[in-house]
Amino acid sequence: MIEVEHLSKSFKVKKRDAGVGAALKSLINPQYTTVEALHDISFNIDEGEIVGYIGPNGAGKSTTIKIISGILVPDSGKCNILGHTPWKSRVNHVKNIGVVFGQRSQLWWDVPVMDSYNLLKDIYKITHKDFRNTLELLTDTLDLSTLLSMPVRQLSLGQRMRCEIAASLLHNPKILFLDEPTIGLDAVSKIAVRNFIKTINKEKKVTVILTTHDMNDIETLAERIILIGKGKILLDGTLTELKNRFATHKTVTVDFAENNAPISIEGTTILSRSDERISLSVALDKIKVSEVISRLSKQFEIIDVTVNSRPIEEIIVDLYKEYQI
Amino acid sequence: MKAYVSLFKMRLLKGLQYRIAAFAGVSTQFFWGFMFIMIFEAFYSSTSNPQPISLTQLIQVVWLQQSFLVFIMLWFRDNELINLITSGNIAYELCRPTDLYRFWYAKLIAQRLSGALLRCFPIIIVATLLPKPYNFTLPPSFTAFILFLITLILGLTLIVTISMLIYISIFYTMSGTGSLLIFGVFGEFFSGLVIPVPLMPEILKKIVYLLPFRYTSDLPFRIYAGNIGLNEAIVSIGVQVVWILILLALGKLWMKKALRRVIVQGG
DSSP states (O other), rough: OOOEEEEEEEEEEEESSSHHHHHHHHHHHHHHEEHHHHHEEEEEEEEEEEEEEETTTTTSSHHHHHHTTTSSSSSEEEEETBBBBBBTSSHHHHHTTTETTTTTOOOOTTHHHHHHHHHHHTTTTHHHHHHHHHHHHOOOOHTTTTTSSSBBBOHHHHHHHHHHHHHHTTTTOSSEEESSSSTTHHHHHHHHHHHHHHHHHHHHOEEEEESSHHHHHHHOOOOOOEETTTTEEEEEEEEHHHHHHHHHHEEEEEEESSSOOOOOOTTTEEEEOOOOOOEEEEEEETTHHHHHHHHHHHHHHHEEEEEEEHHHHHHHHHHHTTTTT | HHHHHHHHHHHHHHHHHHHHHHHHHHHHHHHHHHHHHHHHHHHHHOOOSSOOOOOOOOOOOHHHHHHHHHHHOTOOOOHHHHHHHHTTHHHHHTTTSSHHHHHHHHHHHHHHHHHHHHHHHHHHHHHHHHOTTSOOOOSOHHHHHHHHHHHHHHHHHHHHHHHHHHHHHHHHHHHHHHHHHHHHHHHHTTTTSSSSGGOOHHHHHHHHHHGGGGOOOOOOHHHHHTTTTTTHHHHHHHHHHHHHHHHHHHHHHHHHHHHOOOOOOOO
């Protein structure tokens, strides 16, 4: 459905040091550097997938989204989305896609949300019947009914984001690109947005590509992740694969009746220790968690045990470190 | 086509929201109108030579200039379009299945029309009620009126075609100030909004007639005032159309080129 091959894109960036002197110098002799935003990116995405596209700031996530949604023209490479090359047949391509840029707004600031929707209806040539049906569905699932008659400037960020997402789905696109859709949202709105993405993916078979820095988004939504750093794809696989590969440790925390006997179990390292609590990092390839707990219970009078997997955030940080990005 | 009509409607609604701004605009235009008329009256009373345009005709031109100000001023800008480019919100515009040139064209026409609709009628009505010789009168003939309407609409088309070039240039300069200022000052002078074209020296007149600017305002207004006859008017309509076609082609070509190198600002 989406085929991307050897995509590359570089930007020319004007460079100068801070200060008046440097500003004057750059006026006469501007210095440019070329920044390679994307370098030989290739991937395929099938219908109905939700793909999390992750990477640190400046990795090239948004650039990729902008190229495959037909906004930017790449330096080289091929891309085929539902039979169109985005930057060559932009107008035909964009009919099939919906795009949300979390940091921008597509709604008209001064007028009620509904006016913007009506305009989009005409821009996308949506029939009256289709429009009503889609709008009804979106209003129900995103809880928009009270928002539609309000001017956009009076909406809160969470309300606006829900309206933005609805706006990019009015024309029933087959593919949805979400560039940081949950940025700046509170917990409730985040969950609402996530649930909605899941719903339309299941019910309407919308293919979703989403970039985010929120690993909870990824964990709840994406079966597949593509990790990009410095313009290159570093990892393309399922979340479980990633976890198995990097979640090599678990943390065991035990509360016990006061005891300060020394302890050492092979395959674990002590993270913290007090008279009533110990925290151990367990290397899973050396010792089982149950084994650690039974060894501890022999020595202490255990009150409470918690076992934590490493949060996905930490795994990502490790990944960034491993690839030096 | 429906999209453009609907966009137009949206723009019109937005423009109509700002009633106070329109009222302030109307008052300002009266101030300017009177000032121009007083200057020209002083000029006409100090000369005994016959001038290429009579004071009454000139007064008609002044009132038309003031009522259709947003039709004819190149500096009348659409900040929304400028912000789209400089802030990177153009990303959303490019996600729409529309031709960007036509889309913006519709926006700009709508913006000028909505501005003019609110302002022109109050000015015209009040100016008609003024005592002679300062009042606004009917055109010399019905034909002149029809020609005025045709040239006015073509003039609006032409000015938007010119201003499209300003907006496209912002893709390169990232600021509208420079282009707007240069085009604004040049345009204003060469369309006879500072010194009326008939009062210009011969050599300057020749230059003015070679440029597109006077066909946006000087032409329709002088037709209304009866300073330009039927034959010249018909030839000038041809010139207007040619200019529109040339600048349209240029703008579309440039836009296509600009979009190939567009950079979405701000990540």
